[in-house]
Amino acid sequence: xxxxxxxxxxxxxxxxxxxxxxxxxxxxxxxxxxxxxxxxxxxxxxxxxxxxxxxxxxxxxxxxxxxxxxxxxxxxxxxxxxxxxxxxxxxxxxx
Amino acid sequence: xxxxxxxxxxxxxxxxxxxxxxxxxxxxxxxxxxxxxxxxxxxxxxxxxxxxxxxxxxxxxxxxxxxxxxxxxxxxxxxxxxxxxxxxxxxxxxxxxxxxxxxxxxxxxxxxxxxxxxxxxxxxxxxxxxxxxxxxxxxxxxxxxxxxxxxxxxxxxxxxxxxxxxxxxxxxxxxxxxxxxxxxxxxxxxxxxxxxxxxxxxxxxxxxxxxxxxxxxxxxxxxxxxxxxxxxxxxxxxxxxxxxxxxxxxxxxxxxxxxxxxxxxxxxxxxxxxxxxxxxxxxxxxxxxxxxxxxxxxxxxxxxxxxxxxxxxxxxxxxxxxxxxxxxxxxxxxxxxxxxxxxxxxxxxxxxxxxxxxxxxxxxxxxxxxxxxxxxxxxxxxxxxxxxxxxxxxxxxxxxxxxxxxxxxxxxxxxxxxxxxxxxxxxxxxxxxxxxxxxxxxxxxxxxxxxxxxxxxxxxxxxxxxxxxxxxxxxxxxxxxxxxxxxxxxxxxxxxxxxxxxxxxxxxxxxxxxxxxxxxxxxxxxxxxxxxxxxxxxxxxxxxxxxxxxxxxxxxxxxxxxxxxxxxxxxxxxxxxxxxxxxxxxxxxxxxxxxxxxxxxxxxxxxxxxxxxxxxxxxx
Numbered sequence: 001x002x003x004x005x006x007x008x009x010x011x012x013x014x015x016x017x018x019x020x021x022x023x024x025x026x027x028x029x030x031x032x033x034x035x036x037x038x039x040x041x042x043x044x045x046x047x048x049x050x051x052x053x054x055x056x057x058x059x060x061x062x063x064x065x066x067x068x069x070x071x072x073x074x075x076x077x078x079x080x081x082x083x084x085x086x087x088x089x090x091x092x093x094x095x
Numbered sequence: 096x097x098x099x100x101x102x103x104x105x106x107x108x109x110x111x112x113x114x115x116x117x118x119x120x121x122x123x124x125x126x127x128x129x130x131x132x133x134x135x136x137x138x139x140x141x142x143x144x145x146x147x148x149x150x151x152x153x154x155x156x157x158x159x160x161x162x163x164x165x166x167x168x169x170x171x172x173x174x175x176x177x178x179x180x181x182x183x184x185x186x187x188x189x190x191x192x193x194x195x196x197x198x199x200x201x202x203x204x205x206x207x208x209x210x211x212x213x214x215x216x217x218x219x220x221x222x223x224x225x226x227x228x229x230x231x232x233x234x235x236x237x238x239x240x241x242x243x244x245x246x247x248x249x250x251x252x253x254x255x256x257x258x259x260x261x262x263x264x265x266x267x268x269x270x271x272x273x274x275x276x277x278x279x280x281x282x283x284x285x286x287x288x289x290x291x292x293x294x295x296x297x298x299x300x301x302x303x304x305x306x307x308x309x310x311x312x313x314x315x316x317x318x319x320x321x322x323x324x325x326x327x328x329x330x331x332x333x334x335x336x337x338x339x340x341x342x343x344x345x346x347x348x349x350x351x352x353x354x355x356x357x358x359x360x361x362x363x364x365x366x367x368x369x370x371x372x373x374x375x376x377x378x379x380x381x382x383x384x385x386x387x388x389x390x391x392x393x394x395x396x397x398x399x400x401x402x403x404x405x406x407x408x409x410x411x412x413x414x415x416x417x418x419x420x421x422x423x424x425x426x427x428x429x430x431x432x433x434x435x436x437x438x439x440x441x442x443x444x445x446x447x448x449x450x451x452x453x454x455x456x457x458x459x460x461x462x463x464x465x466x467x468x469x470x471x472x473x474x475x476x477x478x479x480x481x482x483x484x485x486x487x488x489x490x491x492x493x494x495x496x497x498x499x500x501x502x503x504x505x506x507x508x509x510x511x512x513x514x515x516x517x518x519x520x521x522x523x524x525x526x527x528x529x530x531x532x533x534x535x536x537x538x539x540x541x542x543x544x545x546x547x548x549x550x551x552x553x554x555x556x557x558x559x560x561x562x563x564x565x566x567x568x569x570x571x572x573x574x575x576x577x578x579x580x581x582x583x584x585x586x587x588x589x590x591x592x593x594x595x596x597x598x599x600x601x602x603x604x605x606x607x608x609x610x611x612x613x614x615x616x617x618x619x620x621x622x623x624x625x626x627x628x629x630x631x632x633x634x635x636x637x638x639x640x641x642x643x644x645x646x647x648x649x650x651x652x653x654x655x656x657x658x659x660x661x662x663x664x665x666x667x668x669x670x671x672x673x674x675x676x677x678x679x680x681x682x683x684x685x686x687x688x689x690x691x692x693x694x695x696x697x698x699x700x701x702x703x704x705x706x707x708x709x710x711x712x713x714x715x
Contacts, residue, residue, distance in 0.1 A: 012588055012589070016588075020547060022507055023430075023431040023436070024431070024440055024470070024473070024474070026430075026431040026432060027431040027432065027433075027436045027437050027440065030431070030432040030433075031369045031373070031432075031433075031434065031437050032367065032369055033336070034329060034332070034333065035367065035369075053545075056547075057544060057545040057547070058541075058545070059470070060469070060470040060471070060502065060505070063402075063469035063470040063473070064466065064467065064469055065398065065466075068466045068467075072466075072467070085572075085575065085578065086545075086578060086579065086580075086581070087545060088539050088541055088542050088545050088578075088579075090541070091500045091502075091539060091540070091541050094467045095467055095502075
């Protein structure tokens with residue numbers, strides 16, 4: 001998961017994520033690297049900052065298609081602000 | 096024939112047999128439903144008539160006569176019966192209008208006979224339902240038996256055919272293999288070949304004779320994929336990333352046949368490339384064709400399936416307890432970072448079971464593209480069912496909350512987490528705290544997954560340090576009402592920090608002599624609490640002294656919240672394992688999974704009268 005480092009994560013952060021997520025998530029992060037990068041780039045682009053928390057606690061999002069994620073985030077004006085406050089707020093847009 | 100071809104032959108007969116049983120069960124279920132409906136309508140008819148025969152005008156005699164003709168023993172003439180009922184209705188209408196008249200003896204005898212025949216029909220239907228239920232049960236038992244055998248044979252086949260697997264065939268493999276020897280439909284010649292090859296396989300493994308691996312060159316694989324249009328940089332990067340696995344597990348002919356079929360049927364571009372790679376190294380042409388046919392016939396060719404390689408491969412359903420071999424990942428050495436893992440993660444049957452289950456429970460699942468639920472739908476069904484039952488037990492998904500967040504359904508160890516959240520005053524806090532705090536988890540169910548162990552540890556610490564008011568003001572956001580804040584939570588960014596904090600602040604439960612023994616019993620036995628546990632004096636005392644009004648989820652002991660469901664479950668398991676429930680066991684059950692400061696621990700101990708020294712000296 002070295003590619004997480006391109007988003008400001010450290011080795012410790014990556015270990016922390018690996019220890020927390022399940023094997024299916026690990027598989028997803030490894031196998032679908034390019035799709036995950038598309039999602040991370042989108043988050044970065046729209047100003048979502050807590051990428052480590054999302055990768056760690058909201059791994060379900062990375063199974064989705066980036067276009068669907070975009071559409072759902074855009075459906076709620078304050079989504080980004082709320083997500084930056086706490087990733088639990090992904091609930092508000094159905095994740 | 097090679098050994099794996101012989102196994103494939105046996106598997107085919109088993110899959111055919113399961114298909115036959117499934118069709119038979121579908122038809123049996125349909126018949127049982129139909130009979131049950133007739134039964135209910137007929138019983139209702141009889142009850143209504145038992146109240147007053149004049150009710151006949153309210154009843155649908157036409158349908159009832161149809162049922163009697165179809166399911167009863169007596170051959171009725173439909174038009175004759177309807178005519179008799181028409182006249183009877185006229186008589187009752189006349190009586191209703193005040194005319195002095197009554198049914199003739201013949202009409203009375205007709206009604207009595209009709210009801211008598213209905214009672215006889217109900218008896219026959221009940222017998223029929225019972226017979227069909229029995230047949231259904233037998234078929235289900237057979238299906239389960241075949242499922243287990245299929246699972247074992249699939250593992251055996253894979254072990255043999257996997258170029259990377261050098262394990263010898265063990266006792267479990269032999270049991271699966273023996274089903275071939277026992278099968279009278281397989282010729283003796285094939286059985287003989289199979290036995291010789293089984294023995295040779297193990298002899299080769301024991302003498303370290305390597306498997307005959309025909310390694311494919313990555314350049315040939317790239318060329319093949321390029322010929323199907325995967326020649327852009329992104330595609331080549333994905334192929335290169337999985338080079339070693341593709342070279343060892345790939346077979347150009349197999350890959351070509353799969354890609355060719357996908358291309359011909361215009362579905363090739365609907366798959367992400369990583370999914371195609373997984374399918375190509377584990378699946379085969381047959382499994383892809385079968386899945387395509389099934390999904391296409393059922394109009395289900397959607398993103399959900401194109402993004403899930405396991406759907407296109409002959410994967411058995413994952414079951415937690417049904418078969419011990421399910422836990423033995425035959426290619427553990429590859430770990431989750433492999434195409435192999437991706438291919439084996441889930442089966443089409445598991446996804447179908449998930450969809451059926453979630454729909455039955457009333458969840459609104461978007462099946463058109465799986466949007467928002469991809470992880471959930473591709474989680475093994477047993478896990479979703481088990482997590483759902485746990486969530487229901489703790490008050491989630493009771494239909495009262497509109498926003499049905501499904502995250503907890505794929506979480507791991509959520510029961511323990513739910514106990515923690517109850518004890519931290521964030522779930523089921525009725526009559527203990529304001530609902531904005533005490534029902535936090537009901538409002539944000541994904542917090543079951545997003546609050547990690549370090550966070551939980553620190554919340555236990557804060558809870559033992561401060562009174563309720565101060566505790567909640569520290570953990571909830573000041574700017575956003577009802578949201579937890581992580582502002583006051585230190586970052587435990589190394590194991591050492593966490594360990595130090597743990598050792599400095601919390602007790603280690605040395606005071607409970609059988610702590611480790613009880614822990615292993617609880618870990619090995621996952622069962623619901625048994626009502627009989629209430630017969631235990633110690634539980635009776637807890638219930639009497641520490642229950643909270645209108646709250647089934649907590650004991651409140653000297654300011655400390657303890658999950659009641661946890662205590663009942665732990666004590667049930669201990670009882671079930673022949674352990675007498677005394678003070679030590681209650682202390683263990685109460686404190687299990689908690690982080691407790693010495694002060695909090697002593698509070699609980701003194702409240703229930705637990706003193707290890709006195710127990711040792713025989714004073715308690």
